[in-house]
Amino acid sequence: MSDHPFNEHIPALRRYAIALLRDRSLADDLVQDTLERGLNKLSFFKTGSNLRAWLFTIMHNLFVNQLPQSKRWQHQSIEESDTGSNDFADEMLTTRDFMQALQALSDDHRATILLIGLEQLTYEQAAKVLNLPVGTVMSRLARARERLSLLMNGDAGPQLRRVK
Amino acid sequence: MNTSTLSESEIQAYVDGHLSPEHSAQVEAYLAEHPDIDKRVKSYQEQNRMLHGLFDHVLAEPLPDKLAAVTARKSWHKRYWVAAMMGWFIIGGLTGYLWRGEVTHTVMVSVPFAERAAIAHVVYTAEMLHPVEVGADQDSHLVQWLARRLGHPLHTPDLSKFGYQLMGGRLLPGNSKGVAAQFMYQTTVGRRLTLYISVKDKGTGQTAFRIADQDGQQVMYWAEDNLSFALIGETDHQRLLEMAQVTYQAMSF
Numbered sequence: 001m002s003d004h005p006f007n008e009h010i011p012a013l014r015r016y017a018i019a020l021l022r023d024r025s026l027a028d029d030l031v032q033d034t035l036e037r038g039l040n041k042l043s044f045f046k047t048g049s050n051l052r053a054w055l056f057t058i059m060h061n062l063f064v065n066q067l068p069q070s071k072r073w074q075h076q077s078i079e080e081s082d083t084g085s086n087d088f089a090d091e092m093l094t095t096r097d098f099m100q101a102l103q104a105l106s107d108d109h110r111a112t113i114l115l116i117g118l119e120q121l122t123y124e125q126a127a128k129v130l131n132l133p134v135g136t137v138m139s140r141l142a143r144a145r146e147r148l149s150l151l152m153n154g155d156a157g158p159q160l161r162r163v164k
Numbered sequence: 165m166n167t168s169t170l171s172e173s174e175i176q177a178y179v180d181g182h183l184s185p186e187h188s189a190q191v192e193a194y195l196a197e198h199p200d201i202d203k204r205v206k207s208y209q210e211q212n213r214m215l216h217g218l219f220d221h222v223l224a225e226p227l228p229d230k231l232a233a234v235t236a237r238k239s240w241h242k243r244y245w246v247a248a249m250m251g252w253f254i255i256g257g258l259t260g261y262l263w264r265g266e267v268t269h270t271v272m273v274s275v276p277f278a279e280r281a282a283i284a285h286v287v288y289t290a291e292m293l294h295p296v297e298v299g300a301d302q303d304s305h306l307v308q309w310l311a312r313r314l315g316h317p318l319h320t321p322d323l324s325k326f327g328y329q330l331m332g333g334r335l336l337p338g339n340s341k342g343v344a345a346q347f348m349y350q351t352t353v354g355r356r357l358t359l360y361i362s363v364k365d366k367g368t369g370q371t372a373f374r375i376a377d378q379d380g381q382q383v384m385y386w387a388e389d390n391l392s393f394a395l396i397g398e399t400d401h402q403r404l405l406e407m408a409q410v411t412y413q414a415m416s417f
Contacts, residue, residue: 004235004236006234006235007232007235010227010231010232010235011222011223011224011225011227012223014222014225014227014231015219015220015222015223018219018222019215019218019219022416024317024319025317028228028230028231031231032230032231032234035231035234035235036234039234039235093373094214095214095217095218095409095412096412098211098214098218099218099416113211113215114215116180117180117211117212117215118212118215118216118219120180122182123177123182138172138173138176139172141176142172142175142176145176145179145208145211146204148211149204149207149208149211152207153207
């Protein structure tokens, strides 16, 4: 038997789930639920439409409706880092700051940025996944990116240390 | 396009590469004259690069058995999918690593954690017969066992692109709070590297990535969540940093 058509999409579903939840075991549970739901709902899949976007839609709905709030990323306030010395690798700190900034975003903002920036869905596909008009997705994307940028630069609400 | 303004949608679409080449060229001409907007665009593009750098490694991982099993155990009809195939597209391409970081200073410090890690490195990398307690052939047992003893989930980083294969690991005494775990890696020519993990010392915040010289051993160390990590053994700082980056990612998710 050749590969199941879902299989080629599983790595991307995992990537998205891990980025969204920052917890591998929760992420794999979410992917598993998504695949099982997808198999059960296969008859609803419209031939010729995009399987990848369809699977992401299932995953998003599971994420929004089923995952207990307590299991999602905790929105952490960002603390001032204590390192004033220069004996560290700037790039790695930038990476960590970025992860913390991503963590500080709301679920809606993070999901939007991840679907478009990481998973490279078109705006129309992202709108379908999020069940929103395209215009709303665009404005949310713009706000989310600006927010992330401010968090990275330490200009917004909870302070991030400026790295460079 | 109106050359005197740029809409927010155009900015986003440019960042995501959704514009035609002509349209992109117009946007670029506009950006060249509007440095403030250009700065925003560049920071958004950097966000996309960071996302790929952080998470693309997941794509290359073998699937957990339970996920592979979901689609394997259900039968499906190929015929059903033939038409559907038409609509598929595959997002491809792993972006390269973002990190070309440099460690700017090497400092001589005596840090209990780094010291313990360096000592464990020296003691066990010299061991010919019993370098590890549990071999990499029992990878999942090894990781689960050490994770249970440390009380924290662990993931062994894949350092094969640097030429290092996991040999195995062992349990060691750690700080006053208990145990430490050591994973050992080796190249085909027998060069060894260890990853030492223990529960964070009291009072240690989230520290920077530091490099220390412990009697000639290069120790790259950092702390995250409740754990302290040290990577020891490679004399090339740049490579050690890159491996620390991979380790940091593997442990973070």
